[in-house]
Structures are given as structure tokens and as C-alpha cells.
Amino acid sequence: MDASMGSVLVLGALLVVLVSTLLIRVLFLLVWKPFTVTRWFRGQGVGGRGYRFFVCSMPEIRRMMAAGSEVILDAGSHDFIPIVQPQFRKWIADYGKTFLYWYGAAPSVCVADVDLVKQVLAERTGLFPKNYLNANLETLLGKGLVLVNGDDWKRHRKVVHPAFNLEKLKAMSVVMADLAERMMQKWQSHIQQAGSHQAEIELSSEFSELTSDVIAHTAFGSSYKQGKKVFSAAPALRGVLRRLLVGGLFHAPCNV
Incomplete structure (x- = not known):
């Protein structure tokens, strides 16, 4: 006892x-x-x-x-x-x-x-240095160029730098201009189908699609349509990131 x-x-x-x-x-x-x-x-x-x-x-x-x-x-x-x-x-x-x-x-x-x-x-x-990164976000996003510091940053920068030389950027600008022109042509088609000199266009979704299309063409050699499932998951990913942000406690998920 x-x-x-x-x-x-x-x-x-x-x-x-x-x-x-x-x-x-x-x-x-x-x-x-x-x-x-x-x-x-x-x-x-x-x-x-x-x-x-x-x-x-x-x-x-x-x-x-x-x-x-x-x-x-x-x-x-x-x-x-x-x-x-x-x-x-x-x-x-x-x-x-x-x-x-x-x-x-x-x-x-x-x-x-x-x-x-x-x-x-x-x-x-x-x-x-870069801001302190939530441990959950680091697991989700990995340690890329925009998130690392010091020697890791120098090593990553050395690897990606050739992709951003002046000639490569000039070639990318041609692709970007072509995609923007396609978007304008699509808008003109909407106006013609409306049978008047005006049409209602949701600019937010249009420019979001244009941005995704530019990234897909310049970075991955594909298109927005081919990677639509990936890009459509972006809002869900942003929702996850918001839930991982923490007020003061960097390692426990919560809603902001």
C-alpha cells in the first residue's frame, strides 16, 4: 500500500x-x-x-x-x-x-x-535570410531556390541560372506574347458569338488560365489543357497552406 x-x-x-x-x-x-x-x-x-x-x-x-x-x-x-x-x-x-x-x-x-x-x-x-518556414510547409513545398539560404541557395542558383539567361528569356517572351494573343482572339470570338459589340468575360479566371498556360509552356513544354488537373488543384493546395499557418506555434496546424 x-x-x-x-x-x-x-x-x-x-x-x-x-x-x-x-x-x-x-x-x-x-x-x-x-x-x-x-x-x-x-x-x-x-x-x-x-x-x-x-x-x-x-x-x-x-x-x-x-x-x-x-x-x-x-x-x-x-x-x-x-x-x-x-x-x-x-x-x-x-x-x-x-x-x-x-x-x-x-x-x-x-x-x-x-x-x-x-x-x-x-x-x-x-x-x-529567408523567413522562417513552418515545418509543415517545408515538408509540403520542399527546399527549393526561393526557400533556402546560404550554400544551399548558391548551389540551387547555379543549377537554375542557365535557364534564365537573356536568350532564353527572349524566347519565353515570344511564347508569352503568342498565348496572350490567343486569349484576345478568344475574347473577340465571345463578342462575335454574343451578336453585339460587347460580352461578359470573367477576367479573374481568364488571367489565371493565361498564367497557368505560360508556366506550362515555358517551364514544362506542355499546355494548360494538358495539365488542367494539376492547375485546378492549386486552390485546394492554397487552402491546405492556409490551414498550416500558425499564430505563434510553428509546428501545429490551425486555421488563420
């Missing part, structure tokens, strides 16, 4: 230690570290959205995205930022061209200063 009671006490003590350790870890990641990062950036003169426990700026972003979806873009206007990313337009106005914002407990710095952007892009010392 005494032995069993002792075992229960030991297990209970271990459980308390485990729960306490996890709780301290969570508080460190979701409370202490974000506020420390915010204070450090403010000390450097970089302001921005204050950290909110776990939810960060997502409620505000959702509200602005919902409002932006109701905005109708004037014909001839290219000012689409208020529709697709209204939060950045507002935050730049509020905090300046360089500011800190949060997705969960993950800090990000937005840089809208052109000179500073050029400096970052031209930097070759490795001080500005």
Missing part, C-alpha cells in the same frame, strides 16, 4: 513538473518574448502594432479585408492595395514606412522605404 502510494505521489510530482514546464514555456513564447521584442524594436525607433496575446492583429485584418472586398476598383486604376492588403496601407499611414506587426507571436517587419528595400535585396553577407 505504501509503495503504491509512493508511486502515485512520484507520478503526481512528475506531472506537476511537466505541466509547470509547459506552462512556463508557453508563457515565455506567447507573452514574455513578444513584449521583449516589441520593446527592443521601439528602442531602435521602429513602432507598429502592439502585441495582443495569441490573436495578434488577425481580428483587425479580417475586418479590413472584409471591408476591402466591397471596394470596387475603378477602370484604369492600379491601386489595388486597399482591396488585397488594406492593413498595410493603414499601418504605413499610422506608423511610417518601417514598422513591426504580428501574426500570433511571430514578429514581422514591414519595410516600405524604397532605398532600404534596395539595401536589403543587394545585401550578400547573409544578414537577411
